[in-house]
Amino acid sequence: MALLVLKFGGTSVGSLERIEAVARRVCTLQQMGHRLVVVVSAMSGETNRLLGLARGLDLDASPEEMDVLLATGEQVTIGLLAIALRKLGCAARSFTGEQAGIHTDASHAKARILTIDEQPLQQCLATGQVAVVAGFQGRGPDGRITTLGRGGSDTTAVALAAALKADECQIFTDVDGVYTTDPRIEPKARRLPRITFEEMLELASLGAKVLQIRSVEFAGKYRVPLRVLSSFDEGEGTLITYGEPSMESPLVSGIAFSRQEASLTILGVPDKPSVAAQILGPISDANIDVDMIVQNTLGDGTADFTFTVNREEFRRARTLLEQVADELGADCVQTNETMAKVSIVGLGMWNHPGVARTMFECLGREGINMQLIATSEIKISVAIDEKYLELAVRALHDAFGLAQGADVSGMNNN
Ligand code: ADP
Ligand code: ASP
Numbered sequence: 001m002a003l004l005v006l007k008f009g010g011t012s013v014g015s016l017e018r019i020e021a022v023a024r025r026v027c028t029l030q031q032m033g034h035r036l037v038v039v040v041s042a043m044s045g046e047t048n049r050l051l052g053l054a055r056g057l058d059l060d061a062s063p064e065e066m067d068v069l070l071a072t073g074e075q076v077t078i079g080l081l082a083i084a085l086r087k088l089g090c091a092a093r094s095f096t097g098e099q100a101g102i103h104t105d106a107s108h109a110k111a112r113i114l115t116i117d118e119q120p121l122q123q124c125l126a127t128g129q130v131a132v133v134a135g136f137q138g139r140g141p142d143g144r145i146t147t148l149g150r151g152g153s154d155t156t157a158v159a160l161a162a163a164l165k166a167d168e169c170q171i172f173t174d175v176d177g178v179y180t181t182d183p184r185i186e187p188k189a190r191r192l193p194r195i196t197f198e199e200m201l202e203l204a205s206l207g208a209k210v211l212q213i214r215s216v217e218f219a220g221k222y223r224v225p226l227r228v229l230s231s232f233d234e235g236e237g238t239l240i241t242y243g244e245p246s247m248e249s250p251l252v253s254g255i256a257f258s259r260q261e262a263s264l265t266i267l268g269v270p271d272k273p274s275v276a277a278q279i280l281g282p283i284s285d286a287n288i289d290v291d292m293i294v295q296n297t298l299g300d301g302t303a304d305f306t307f308t309v310n311r312e313e314f315r316r317a318r319t320l321l322e323q324v325a326d327e328l329g330a331d332c333v334q335t336n337e338t339m340a341k342v343s344i345v346g347l348g349m350w351n352h353p354g355v356a357r358t359m360f361e362c363l364g365r366e367g368i369n370m371q372l373i374a375t376s377e378i379k380i381s382v383a384i385d386e387k388y389l390e391l392a393v394r395a396l397h398d399a400f401g402l403a404q405g406a407d408v409s410g411m412n413n414n
């Protein structure tokens, strides 16, 4: 009999009917003798609704109080699912993040799980009950409620699977696995029966929201057997593999994107060592993640310095950068709040320089201007105007032969 951690995302628990369907699935697994921890998200749309309420009062609301508010979404779902399970005669009890022993750091809105006291859940499982746990939330060092960032219930599930040494962590969502790109943008996208941990990590970090990046990091660190499946259909989904090459090892295995980008440029800063640290120091002190960075030296002793941040953090970053611009005597700060990032990912690309050329030619043919470029051994990312995002994703998906039925082996991207 297996110990399984199952996670159901927002759409999968989006109505009472869906919650009853989840309860039936869980009940069947319990009757088969499996020990089950079920992590749930807020019902679909609920977290955004709560965010909207707070924004109606204050655009810069305190992160501590935002977490108190946002964590209520998941609490509704654990109550409802536990009620639905009990109605079916399935012994179950609910746990908030804190009750499930999840301790985090103090970074409200994007807290990291530091430790898990697995005793409460072990005790629950030992009595034959299903443990229904609120995703996305934990207890900070000062005892306050924290949340783990958007999509954080994935991370709750994988972290619990690691702590409990579960046989498998199954992420049930509204698509039946990990695809070559978001199937909602490119209907020709193909499900990958397996994907390497490294590729999944890269796709998630570059915006493929099917798994939150931190859940993949946890999975890699503790080698958690991890699978993405549909909560609506049967099927084997996508298995995340460790240390095995991809089935096909294509040059490019997937395309990820993020709409949530904003860029900030500080123009005319003195071109001297340490200036980059002076610009980014306050941003980093404010716990704002900087993504892509470009510095252009102008030859007159000055430079322009551009970087991108998540749109959620744009307003705070701009305020800090304007202060830095004053201190450095820079010309001005320019911003673009409607950027997007599109990335190609593949373990096979690291020694194939032709991949970059294929990508840039493809975007050029579509008339899409790249504003920043970042590369690593297994990815190339470009920042573009958001209005071209869908076109870019589809064109690149075609250019790299990723579509259903495409002959990947015959591709020559050199
Ligand atoms: P949940 O509410 O279950 O956590 P999410 O909306 O967070 O679900 O994640 C699932 C969504 O991720 C899919 O509906 C799909 O639009 C999107 N997605 C983005 N990239 C991919 C990809 N490569 N493969 C599958 N889904 C993807
Ligand atoms: N409810 C949270 C969100 O919408 C967490 C999650 O769904 O994983 O981001």
Ligand code: MG
Pocket (backbone or CB within 6 Å): 009, 151, 154, 209, 210, 211, 212
């Ligand atoms: Mg999600």
